[in-house]
Amino acid sequence: MRYQRQIIIPEIGEKGQKKLQKSKVLVVGAGGLGSIVALYLASSGIGYLGIIDPDIVELSNLQRQILHKEENLGMSKAISAFINLKKLNSEIKILPYPDEITKKNVSNYVSSFDVIVACPDNFTTRVLLNDHAIKLSKPLVMGAVSELEGQVFDIIPPKGPCYRCIFEDATDDTINRGILAPVAGVIGSIMAIEVIKILIGFGDTLHGRMLIYNALTQKFREVIFLKNPSCKICQ
Numbered sequence: 001m002r003y004q005r006q007i008i009i010p011e012i013g014e015k016g017q018k019k020l021q022k023s024k025v026l027v028v029g030a031g032g033l034g035s036i037v038a039l040y041l042a043s044s045g046i047g048y049l050g051i052i053d054p055d056i057v058e059l060s061n062l063q064r065q066i067l068h069k070e071e072n073l074g075m076s077k078a079i080s081a082f083i084n085l086k087k088l089n090s091e092i093k094i095l096p097y098p099d100e101i102t103k104k105n106v107s108n109y110v111s112s113f114d115v116i117v118a119c120p121d122n123f124t125t126r127v128l129l130n131d132h133a134i135k136l137s138k139p140l141v142m143g144a145v146s147e148l149e150g151q152v153f154d155i156i157p158p159k160g161p162c163y164r165c166i167f168e169d170a171t172d173d174t175i176n177r178g179i180l181a182p183v184a185g186v187i188g189s190i191m192a193i194e195v196i197k198i199l200i201g202f203g204d205t206l207h208g209r210m211l212i213y214n215a216l217t218q219k220f221r222e223v224i225f226l227k228n229p230s231c232k233i234c235q
């Protein structure tokens with residue numbers, strides 16, 4: 001009954017729904033993007049949903065991090081996510097990790113899940129996730145938002161380009177930029193769609209192409225990128 005409106009979609013069916021129920025997805029970051037991804041994956045019936053975030057819920061988060069409520073202020077974001085996702089779907093397992101992705105623990109986290117969703121607020125975590133997703137051959141869905149624009153792409157090892165192929169010379173980008181909340185909603189929703197497609201195995205993924213959304217022009221554009229022959233990670 002709960003999932004009937006998606007089970008009747010031919011690409012999903014009962015078989016696809018059962019795949020989702022057996023799947024383990026790790027959402028890294030329970031912020032603006034992570035909120036949307038986690039809510040949609042929980043409502044869609046992902047069997048095991050891990051949420052990792054070291055931060056606590058602050059008042060300035062509530063504008064776009066809609067997984068958290070006023071009553072969760074001061075609480076760990078991972079625990080707040082657990083409480084609120086359980087209210088949405090008590091039939092799935094929510095695994096909260098009030099922890100930070102580090103060089104030491106990243107292998108453990110990545111290897112325990114089928115698909116990783118990168119919604120962190122810093123470059124270092126993105127690179128760590130990229131390198132270990134390639135090493136451990138785990139699909140990684142990446143997204144980012146800034147002001148009125150957002151982007152999504154998938155890394156699906158062993159083939160194709162990785163994050164390092166695109167952002168070879170990037171440095172830490174932990175700058176507090178503005179974010180229009182619904183832009184995080186658009187990008188987070190596309191990320192959740194990618195996870196479902198990868199898990200069930202239908203449609204064309206955003207592997208090797210970046211989808212860029214601009215709220216100012218209300219246009220999507222696509223940037224195709226190839227594997228960088230000199231990339232040290234995905235060769």
Ligand SMILES: [Zn+2]
Nearest residue numbers: 162165231234
């Ligand atoms: Zn690469």
